Each structure stands twice: as C-alpha cells, then as structure tokens.
Amino acid sequence: MNNLFFNDHLLKSESRISPAKSTARLFLDKNEQSDDVDFLFKEKVLGSLMDANWNRYPAAENKDIEALVANYCGLEQEHIVLGPGSASIITTLLNYFALGKKRIIIAQPTYTLFDYHCKTYNIEYEPWYLTSDLEYDYENIPSLDAGSVLVITTPNNPVGNTFDPEKLENILISNPDSFVIVDAVYTEFSETDFTPLVRQYHNLLVLRSFSKAFPIAGLRLGYLCAAPQTSAVIRKLMLMFSINHFSLVFAREVLLSPKFIKQSKDRVQAILHEREWMYQELNSRFDQSELKVYKSAGNFLLIRVFNDAFFKQILEGLEKNGIKVLNTSPFPLLRNTFRVSIGTEEENECFMECLEDSLLNNKCLQQSQSAFPDWIGEVGTLHQSQLAGSR
Numbered sequence: 001m002n003n004l005f006f007n008d009h010l011l012k013s014e015s016r017i018s019p020a021k022s023t024a025r026l027f028l029d030k031n032e033q034s035d036d037v038d039f040l041f042k043e044k045v046l047g048s049l050m051d052a053n054w055n056r057y058p059a060a061e062n063k064d065i066e067a068l069v070a071n072y073c074g075l076e077q078e079h080i081v082l083g084p085g086s087a088s089i090i091t092t093l094l095n096y097f098a099l100g101k102k103r104i105i106i107a108q109p110t111y112t113l114f115d116y117h118c119k120t121y122n123i124e125y126e127p128w129y130l131t132s133d134l135e136y137d138y139e140n141i142p143s144l145d146a147g148s149v150l151v152i153t154t155p156n157n158p159v160g161n162t163f164d165p166e167k168l169e170n171i172l173i174s175n176p177d178s179f180v181i182v183d184a185v186y187t188e189f190s191e192t193d194f195t196p197l198v199r200q201y202h203n204l205l206v207l208r209s210f211s212k213a214f215p216i217a218g219l220r221l222g223y224l225c226a227a228p229q230t231s232a233v234i235r236k237l238m239l240m241f242s243i244n245h246f247s248l249v250f251a252r253e254v255l256l257s258p259k260f261i262k263q264s265k266d267r268v269q270a271i272l273h274e275r276e277w278m279y280q281e282l283n284s285r286f287d288q289s290e291l292k293v294y295k296s297a298g299n300f301l302l303i304r305v306f307n308d309a310f311f312k313q314i315l316e317g318l319e320k321n322g323i324k325v326l327n328t329s330p331f332p333l334l335r336n337t338f339r340v341s342i343g344t345e346e347e348n349e350c351f352m353e354c355l356e357d358s359l360l361n362n363k364c365l366q367q368s369q370s371a372f373p374d375w376i377g378e379v380g381t382l383h384q385s386q387l388a389g390s391r
Helices: 008-012 039-051 063-072 086-099 112-120 165-174 195-199 228-237 245-255 258-285 308-320 345-390
Strands: 080-083 104-108 126-129 149-153 179-183 204-209 222-225 291-293 300-305 337-341
Touching: 008 112, 039 245, 063 080, 063 245, 080 086, 080 228, 086 104, 086 112, 086 179, 086 204, 086 222, 086 228, 104 112, 165 179, 165 195, 195 204, 222 228, 258 291, 258 300, 258 345, 300 308, 308 345
Parallel strands: 104 126, 104 149, 149 179, 179 204
Antiparallel strands: 080 222, 204 222, 291 300, 300 337
C-alpha cells in the first residue's frame, strides 16, 4: 500500500536517523564542536527557563533576537528571518519554490539535504556539477531564466571550497529576476563573508547557522539574511511557534552576549589552527599517490583514497577504534572519499594515528598478497616433484 502514497526514492532510502546508542568515542562526522557550553552559561539559561510559561506557546515575534543576530552579522533587524535551524529554512524555500514550479539549479556535490529533500518530495532540480578537481565550474555557469533559483553552498560542505565573490556578484547583476540562495553556514571559518551583500542585491538570500561556529548544535537555531522586502515575505512562510522556549531563552540570555561571542570566536581560531595542522600533516605523512586531502574553508577536511581496498580498510579501522567520520562516497564525483570534522588537539592526534595504522596495515597486506602467489607456486612445484618422484 505504501507505494501508492510514497515515491520509490523515499521507500528505498535508508533511515537518516542515527541509532541513539553508539559505541563511538570520537564524533567527527557531523561538524559539531567537540567541547560543550560552559556550565555557568547553562546555569544562567536554566534559571530563566524556569521562569518561562511552559504551558504557553513560545513567542511568535522575536524582533529583539533578530536585532541581536543582525548586529552580530552587520545588518539590520529587517534583514533577518529566524528558523529552527537553517535546514528548516532550506526545506521551506525548496517546497515553496517547487510548488510555484520555479526552475531550481543546485551546485553539486554539496550538502546532502538538498538532493535528499528534492528527491523524496518529488522536486525537480538541475545539478550544476563541480569540475573534476572539485572546484566551481565557472566556465559553465548555468544560464538563468526569470524566476530561476540557483543554490550555492560556500564554504561548500563536504568539499570545503569557496565561491569567487566577483563571480557571485556578476551572477546577481546579470540575473536580477532570479534568486541566488547561498548556504553559508560555515562563514565564520572562511575568509569571505557574503552576508553584507544582501544590502546591495535584492535577489540574494544567505543562510546562516549557530551550529558550527558556536558549540550549540543542539539549540536548533538558524537564520536567513535578505533584503527587507524579501525577508518580510519569507517570514510569512515560517511555521509559527517553531522555535522552542529553550532556544529563545538561550538566544536572549547567552548566545549573543559579548562574553559568549568572544569565547566562540576563540574556539573558531583554535579550530582553524587545528585544521591547518591536520592539512599539513596529512600532506606530509602520507604519499599523495595514496590519498589526497582537499583545502578547506570549513571546520572539516575532505579526504580521497585512491585504492578501493585501502579506503574500505580505513573506514573499518576508524569504526573499530570508535572514530566516526562521514562516508561521502555516495555523493556525485566523490568516490572513495570521507569527511572528517576538526576536533580537539587530542581528537585530531587520535584520528591521525588511526589513519597511519590503517596505512601500515594496508602495506603489510599488500606485501603479503604479492608474495602469496609465489608461495603457492613453490608449494605446487614441490608437490608435483614429490609426486613425480614417488611414481
């Protein structure tokens, strides 16, 4: 009966919900921060949360929080639309534009939610593929019709590359009747911030998040930045009361306080330092004919392994050692790749050691396999000679 109501892609897809119980000890698969919010901040939020009326819906209008967010990213309150995580805003926009039969183009490979949501909701979209070097294919930028929607992720997850600011502005200028959605949730780890451009371009929508540069992925709070007239319309699409009491209290009491912002910025700098250390170490410790690490402007690195068996062994070795990474092989153009989040210094060292062990084990296996046929041949010859002698 289900096939009468749900499409094949949804029926055949594996569950996206990870098991509640896990034997993993290092979670380097979701680009979360490794260290939690300090206890004193938690204590402050709990006190205010106790004063909230839990029997009432949370506030639907949150202009004070929008103003705080706007100040953080250099805009005005009228530019900001809040949502329960940027993923919720993404799906809301995709659904609405699809119902309006707009032409949707999405740069690929990118954040899997775009492809997964489109396919499970029967939303047609055109992929704009990266080059074989996993860079944006500027020479083949899609031509946009009036009413088209182009989706770009920069810094791009899981690749780590960034979009050329000049190219983006050219697209915006040349296509005033098309929307460009920039998924920019990793902005704080990059040298380029496209958010201020919404002041200049009415056809630009920028998605931001607090789940990456702040240690609050569990808070579920994201936001969209756009021209005031566009933000006012999109705000009408957002489900009322979708941001819960906890998220709102944390946003008001802690999230954008000078102390918490300073602490979060310090954490970002530490992650950037670790990211560059890991990039250099991966290039120096490993033969580039065996694996390649891509330069990244996010809080993660994408690694490609050139040997099928070695790739499988690496993932098995990481899992055996309780280290979770994201297998990105199912993504287009990303065969034998995985993404590893940048963790603490100790976590990154542990990951590197496990990777080196996998490489050593792989070389030992290759040596034994290459010697194996000769050994079989010697035994076979000896056996034949013994048989001949006995005859």
